[in-house]
Each structure stands twice: as structure tokens, then as C-alpha cells.
Amino acid sequence: MGDNTNQDDRSPLLPDRYPQQDFFVCDIFDAAPKGDMASMEHPIFSVSTKPDFTKRAYEHGNAILRVSPSPNGLATVHDRDVLIYCISQIMAALNKGQKVSQVVRFKAYDLLVATNRGTDGRGYEQLKAAFKRLQGTQIETNIITGGQAQWDVFSLVDRA
Template sequence: MSELPFPSRSPLLPERHQPDFFVADIFDATPKGDQASMEHPLFTLSTKPDMQIQDYRHGDIFVKVGPSPIGRATVHDRDILIYCISQCMARLNEGREVKKTMRFNPHDLMVVTNRDSSGRGYLNFRQALKRLQGTQIETNIQMGGKEQWNVFSFIDKAEIIRETRDGRMQEVEITLSDWLFDAIEAKGRDLLTLHRDYFRLRKPLERRLYEIARKHCGQQKSFRIGLERLQEKTGSQSQAWEFKRLISKIIEDNATHGHIPQYDFVLDGEFVDIFKRPDAVLDAPSRPYVVSDDARLKAKKFAKGWDIYALEAEWRDWVSSKGIDVHSADAHFINFAKQKGPIKR
């Protein structure tokens, strides 16, 4: 009797963290990315220092990206910008003020973006900040409705406010570029929602495929693109035959595992067909708001005197009216109860 083969390992990175009840509001900010970075190759695919100048043109659009002293900003460095954009948009949705300069705990970012939070992870985070600040972009891409020639870095400044003796940053302050902040001030016109599993995609080329699919196949069922054009958009420096091999392998893996969220891909000669899955949900909350009895008990400890079910109904109305994508209903409801506090007699 022949033995059944073991199923192959999922290409997705494992989920490295479980959300903390008391950072639920941070974790539940819907991931948002700027459309310019999704459509054009602003970030390098290389995992080694990339000292090349990226010169990209399409029609009237041009992008020239020069490296920092330690290389160009990478696709994985972009996690930091996605986190900052997402937190700003969450604040705007709640009617709060946002500023170019924001302060946060790097560990919260690592949890949200599924990054390694070991000592090496903090070192990588520091290097990412240096690349984001040192990489120089020259472009005429519109942002926030402003069409003009620009030279800028992704972030203007990064500062460590507090850190432990072993070098783990506890608080950092980042100042976003005007170019990126324009997209935030435009209240999302130049932004798109990203699936949370984006942060679990292991390969930079997989992330670029998802970004391009999300940008060009967002409101339609399918999109066709030539391999040569796709390679230009991804920023891949591979030979054409090697790029086709890499794309073919990713498409094969995705056919087996469906690990690239929301989209399927078919290689048809020198073209790639992108299909939005029938069950793909892009801009709506991805999880039902089901609160457990255990969470209600914990919430009552923070919101003494409240009718817990009435409080839960108020919470549901609030997240619905704000369009908040609740990742963990239990954690988010407990945090909501904590903010309410006990009824004052």
C-alpha cells in the first residue's frame, strides 16, 4: 500500500503574535497602502543592500529612486509606512487630528505587521528607518490631487525616544514626508485597503504581485498584463527568462495553497491573467463581531455599573458607523469597555 504524501508547507509566514487586549485599537486599524507605491516600483525587491538607481517611466509618469548609504528601501520596509498611514486614517475616522510627526511603540508595529520582535528584529527595524529616510525619490506622481515635480525621502526624520539597555526601542518618533502625508490629508482618496495576510507573504515579489492585483483588479473581476510590463511594475532586475520562472513558481504555489489573499493568477504565454476570487472582500470588515461570554465578564470588570449587553450594542453601532475592521471582537470590545470605565455615581 502506497503512503499518502504529506501536504506541502504553506508559503505564508506563521502568525508570530497574538493581539493584546489592551492594544486592540492599534491592531484593529485597517491596513492602508498608498496607490503610488502599489502601482509603481518605489521599493526594491532585493533582500540584500541594493545600491542601484531605479529609473522607471510609463507614459507621462517618471520615477527615479536613489539608494541610501545602506541601500534602497525594501518592500518589507514599506510595512512601517503602511502602519503609519493606517494609524493616521483610523484617527481621522474617529474625528481626531493627525500630524506628520507621530510617536509609537515599535513592538505594536511588529505585532500588527507580523514582524520578528527579537533583538534582531529591532536591529532590522532600525536599519529600515535608515533606508526609508535615506532613499531619495524623484517623481511627478500625483499625491493628494497635487501634480508637481518632487524630490523627497519616504520619511523626513526618525528618532528613538526611549529604549532598553539591550537596544529594544520602546518609543520612536517618525516624521512622514509631505508627499506621503498629502495622501492621508486627502482622506483616503489615494489609499487602498490591504488584506491582513499581506504581512504574512514571505517573498517580496509575492507582495508586489498582490499590490499590483489590488491596484488594477480592485473593482473589476479580472485584469491581464504582459510579463514585460509586469516586470517593469515590480521593479525586478532579473533576466526576462528568470522573471518568468519566478512568476510561474509563485502562481503554481498559489494554485496549491491560495496563499496570496483575494486573487488568483494564470500564466498564459507571455501574459499573466489576474482574477479576483468570488468571495474576496476588500473594503468591508473581514470578521463578524462575535463577542464571547468570557470577554463580557472581563469587560464588566472595567465598566462596572453598565448593562453589558447595552454596552455591547453601543460598541457594535460605533464600529459599524466608523467602518472599523475589527480583527478581534473580544479584544476590541474589552478595550472599548476599558475606555468607558465604571459609571460614576
């Protein structure tokens, strides 16, 4: 018999560009799908395919969360793949008992392949644009820790 998968059964929206191994392995029993309710309630990533320059503000009681775009626009849900890739690399190192730091180094090619993006010049330019949006998106909040409000402004990526 042959392979039961039909090339026409795949989604035309996201073609498989590379035979790839899992870059992020997650056991469904270890995942808490509802554990990330904050990002669903207060979305910081844009779903737009065009630059999104909309400022967002969320308030709950005395707590605030403001998200401001850079001149390149807000970070997108596609840019979030970069963060997921980095987190998966950190978790893989921790699971191997390796020391990790706040600086994550990787080859751009490996990220492009793992996230099913093109590896031509356009893919690298899109990755640079993603890093600019991730670094440029500013999040302002007054995080309450130990009963004390702490005002903080940060980006999703410090530098790239």
C-alpha cells in the same frame, strides 16, 4: 468538535508569532486594488532580500521619476509595512475624529507585533535598518500640477 485548523496548514514562510488583532482593517468594497497602478508601473520598493543599490529611472513624455538608494540600499517591500502601519494609525485616528499631524508617534513594540516581526533585539535592529532605508531612499520627480512642472526630491520618511 474541535478547531478545524491544523497547525501544519499554515505557511512555514510566515509563522504567526503573536495572537494579534487586525492593525489594518479594510473593507474590500472600499479598496481599489487597481487604484495603485503607479506603484506597480514604477516600483520604488526593492523585492530583494539583500541590499539593492540599483538606481531606477522612469520617463513618460516630459514626466520623470528617479529612485536613488542610500548607502543602506533601497527601501524594500518589507519596509513598506512600516508605512502601512503608520497610515493605518492615521486613518484610525481620523475615523475616531481625532486630530492628526505630520508626525506619527508609536511604540516600536506595537509595530513589531502588528507586522508579525520578532520583538527581540534583532527585531528592533531590523526596524532601525528599515527606517534608514525609508529615509535614505530618494525620489526625484517633476510633478505636473496645474500645467506647471514642479521639480521635487523627497524621501519616504522625513526622520525617525
